[in-house]
Amino acid sequence: MTTSARGRGYTDPIMGGVALGLLLFGAIMLAGRGLGASGAFASGAAAAVHTVAPKAAEAHPYLSAWIPTGRRGLVGEWIVLELLGVVAGAWLSARLAGRLHRGVETVAAEGKRGRLVQALIGGTLMGGGARLAHGCTSGLALTGGALLATGAWLFIPVAFGAAFLTAYLMRRVAA
C-alpha cells in the first residue's frame, strides 16, 4: 500500500470524480453532448489526408465523413476545441500545483526508450480500437455510461478486462 501513486498532492478521487460527473452533466445540459477525446484524432486524421489529397479524402468511405466542414476547418470542430481546452487546463493545473516537469515518465523497469516504444504501440492500438468501438474512455465509457448507452456498458468491462489482463501478462512491476 505504501507504493501508491497517491500522496503527491492529488485531489481525492471521489471528489474529483464527482466534479467530473457534474462537468459531464453540465456539458449535456448546455451543449447536448458529453466529453470526448478520440474523435478529435479522427477529425485530425481526416483533415490531414484532406490537405494532402483532397479528392482521395472526399471519395474515401470513412474519412470523408470526418472532414471538418465548417468555415474554420479543424478548429471549428467541437471535439477539437474541447481537446485544446483539455491541454490548456491540464497545463495550468500542473503549473499551479508545481507538477510541470519535462521528461519521460517511466512506469516500471522498462527504461526511457522502452517506455516510449510502449507509448507508441499502446497509442496505436488505442487509436485503432477507438475507431472500431465508436469511442474511447471519455466519449464512450464516461459519457455513454452516464447516458445508459448499451455500447458503453459493453465497452467498460471488456476494455478494462483486456487492460487488467494485458498488465498482468506484462508482469508489470510498478516503479
Next chain:
Amino acid sequence: MMAPLYDLPAGVLAIPVGFAFGVILERVGLGSARTITQQLVARDFTVITVMFSAIVTAMLGVFWADHLGWLDLSRVTLPSTDMVPQLIGALLFGAGFAIASLCPGTACVSAATGKGDGLVTIGGLFLGTLVTSLFWPQLGALAERAPHDNATLPVDLHLPVGIVVAAITILGVATLFMAGRLQGGRAPFRVSPLAAIALALGVLAAATGRATLASAATLRQIGAEIDSGSDHVDAIALAEWIRARKPHLRIVDVRDDLAADDYRIPGAEEVPLQRIAALSVRPSDTIVIYSDGGGHAAQAWLILRQRGVATAYVLRDGLEAWEDEIMAPRRPDSTDAVAVARFQYVRELASFFGGRPSNERAAPRRNGADSLAKTAPAPPKRRKAC
C-alpha cells in the same frame, strides 16, 4: 427554456468544458501514467474511483433533469452501440491502454504537463486512427455493420429506466466502497454523505416507475414542432439546399417497392419506412424525408424524431410538390411583379435539375430522369464522434 441550449457557438462551450476536464484529470493524478499502471496492477484505485463516481453523478443528474422535464434527451448525442466491432475495438483499446498506461484524454494531459511519453502516445493515437481510417474499406464485414444510435440499457434489457439507474448507483457505490477499502488509508466515513445522497437519488429513481428516459419532455417538444410547422421544408428550399450543396444534407426516399426507373430526387437514399428506425444518423446531418404525398414521410419523421433526430424535415406535399414546383413550374396567371420574379427564380432553379418550366401546366414526370441523379451526389454519412 429547456436544456440543452444549443444556440451557442462551439468554442463558447467546447473550450471551457475541455479546460475543466483537463484541470480535473490533472488534479486527480490521471495525467500520470504511473497512476494508471498502479490501477492496472491493483495497487491504486484512482482510475476506477474517478470513473464510477463521475458516471454515477452524471447519470443521476441526467435522470432527474429528464424526469423533471428540464432536459430534452432526444437532443443529446448518445454514443453508438455496434456490438461486434465494439467488442473487438474494446479489446484492442484495453490492451493499448495497459501498454501505454494512458488513454486518449489522459495522454493529452500527460503531454500538456511536459511528459514525452504522453506526446508519443498522442503520436501513436494519430497513427492508429489514420491507418484504421485509411484501411476502413478493407475491414470488410467489421466496418459494414450499422451502429444503433439509440440503444440504451433499459430498452435492451427490458427493464424500467428507474431500476437500471438504481442498480448502477448501488453497483457504483459498492465499487467505490470496495476500492476505498482496498486502497487503505482513506477513512470510508469521509465519503458517506455523498454516497448517501447518491443512494437516495438512485433508489428514488426506481420509485418513479419511469419506463424509459426521454418521454414527457420529448413528446412535448415534438408536439410543439409539429404545431409550428418547423418540421417541414418546401420543395424550393430543398432545391436550394441541393444546389448549394448544403453540408451533410441527406435526402431520404421512404417509398416502397421503387422500380429502377422511378424518378427520385437527386442524391436521395432509399430507406423504406420499415427500415427507418435503424437509419444511422449523425448529429450534423440534415435529413429531408419524402414520399409521394407526404403521409409516409410524416410517419418516418415521427419515428426519427422520437429516436432523437432533431434535424429531420418532411418535404411539404412530397414528390408531388417537387414535380409541380421544380420539375414543371408553371408561369403564374397574374402579371404581378413578385409572382413573375418568383417564377423566373424558380425557372432558373428548375433548369439546374433539368426541369421544364412552361406556360401550361405540364404533366408530372415520374420517369426518365436518370441523368439528373448525377447533379447532386449524396453527402457522405458521418459517423458519431467519440
